[in-house]
Amino acid sequence: EVQLVESGGGLVKPGGSLRLSCAASGFTFKNSWPSWARQAPGKGLEWVGRIKSITDGGTTDYAAPVIGRFTISRDDSKNTVYLQMNNLQIEDSAVYYCYSSHSDWGQGTLVTVSS
């Protein structure tokens, strides 16, 4: 059974940093291109970014609002993908989801940016 478990969310002040983790199991993680999406309270879904598999270059793509502030990385030895978020703003407050394919999503982790 495919499982994705996010962690690392919490309360952070504007300008602060946070690193989210997404631990995967039940499939061959090293071949996947995991993505992050987010959902602000009461709002719609927003794609954040993704990382390709190492064999496909390991490159990353991001949505415009997070370019230069967020970085996605992976550790295939730990079956884990990370989202490093720097210079967080109030508008980054959201539930952050990772997903490994169109159908396999984690349960989400809440990030709240507030002074």
Next chain:
Amino acid sequence: DIQMTQSPSSLSASVGDRVTITCQASQDITTSLNWYQQKPGKAPKLLIHDAFNLQTGVPSRFSGSGSGTDFTLTISSLQPEDIATYYCQQYDSVPRTFGPGTKVDIK
């Protein structure tokens, strides 16, 4: 970036009604389109991939159609458990944009 629009933004229908939601892309995405269902406090659930392919385990009352820029999600007979918000998402190119969502409830 490809922009996705959906209509209506919300709808109210009776149990058993046929419900149609449309999604439009700002440029040709062939059939690179997903439909998701999301219930409050839950992760999105994939219903349809590649514009018209029903995801395994999804009831056959859900169907998708379209290609290019115009797409449709149809619920042939609305059930109480279908109360949710529905999103389309294109995966033709990055960023993988979502539509703004359509909230469906029971009249």
